[in-house]
Amino acid sequence: MPRRLRPGALVESFGEAVLWPTVDGLLRRVDLTDFVLAHVSIPRIVEAIDIKAVLATVDVSGVADQVVRDLDLPQIIRTSSEALSTDAVVGLRLQSASADDVVDRLVGRLVHRRHADVAITPRPEVAVKPGWEAP
Amino acid sequence: MRALPSARPVPVHRTLQGRRAGLVSRLAAAGIDALVTATGVAVLYGLVAGCAFLVNPRSFSWPGDLGWSVPTVAGVVATAYLALSWSASGRTVGNVLLGLRVLRRDGRPLHMLRALLRALLCLAFPIGLLWIPFDHSRRSLQDLLFSTRVSYDWLPSNRP
Numbered sequence: 001m002p003r004r005l006r007p008g009a010l011v012e013s014f015g016e017a018v019l020w021p022t023v024d025g026l027l028r029r030v031d032l033t034d035f036v037l038a039h040v041s042i043p044r045i046v047e048a049i050d051i052k053a054v055l056a057t058v059d060v061s062g063v064a065d066q067v068v069r070d071l072d073l074p075q076i077i078r079t080s081s082e083a084l085s086t087d088a089v090v091g092l093r094l095q096s097a098s099a100d101d102v103v104d105r106l107v108g109r110l111v112h113r114r115h116a117d118v119a120i121t122p123r124p125e126v127a128v129k130p131g132w133e134a135p
Numbered sequence: 136m137r138a139l140p141s142a143r144p145v146p147v148h149r150t151l152q153g154r155r156a157g158l159v160s161r162l163a164a165a166g167i168d169a170l171v172t173a174t175g176v177a178v179l180y181g182l183v184a185g186c187a188f189l190v191n192p193r194s195f196s197w198p199g200d201l202g203w204s205v206p207t208v209a210g211v212v213a214t215a216y217l218a219l220s221w222s223a224s225g226r227t228v229g230n231v232l233l234g235l236r237v238l239r240r241d242g243r244p245l246h247m248l249r250a251l252l253r254a255l256l257c258l259a260f261p262i263g264l265l266w267i268p269f270d271h272s273r274r275s276l277q278d279l280l281f282s283t284r285v286s287y288d289w290l291p292s293n294r295p
Contacts, residue, residue: 090148090289093160093234097287100157100273107268 151287155273156235161264161285164229165257171228172213179208210258217254222247234289240282253281 003009180198188195220227222245225236237253239245245253256263256277263276270279278284 089232089234092232093287093289094148094151096160096163096233097151097157099159103158103268104273111269 149290152290154287156233156285156287157273158264158267160233160235160287161267161275164227164233164235165261165264167229167232168213168217168227172209172216175212175216176205176209179212213258214251214254217257218247218251221245221250221253230285234287235285236288237283237285240278240284245283249281249283253277253283256280 004013184195184197217227220230221237225238225244230236237245237250239249260276266276266279267273272284274284
């Protein structure tokens, strides 16, 4: 008997040529979500599930440990606190540098100094762009 | 005609590097260094009291009248702290926080003797800092006497 006429090959050919295209076409026409919502009672299914029994089969603490290990929380905390402290310190330095200039200008006016060797710091809001790198 | 893209402004923290620091920054750094020294002295006295307690717990009592010992010890601690910091890295804790560095006028680091003398003069005559805004190069009296300068310097690329 030729191979293509064997029962298994015939069923397989039938499935590929007729059955699956038909099922696929039907599923495209039917909105399965609407169908399930209309005909299936989800609360009844939820009630029927024994959540405790399901949870008993899961190693919750092991999963939590794995999540914490994968997240590397200490590194996240370190990075965020470093970024915070770096921003605070750079802000302090820029503010004090601006205050230096203010004092220089005040004293310069008092003693009628025309100009100084020390260039005046540009205003941070003009010169600093968002996203400039921290040291 | 297509307009040329405008040049990105140099961030202000880069333009500051190497420039002489002014009065406010240096006073703030000095204040932080005073706090560090006070903490060091307190820890030192605590250690001494702890040792005295361990040696003879029954007759131990907190020292009452410390007299001149506190300013003397504080002076010694502050001198050693400032001189060692300036000669080692040019920066005390206050300098690190405010992003300052103490160098010789030619940009070289301070040697121990110059750092020690500068520290002594800073402690004996702190009011010398007030000369900074009057000097065209923001030098204190200590800077004028020991040929030093204090600059903004907190980016790694700016370090000598």
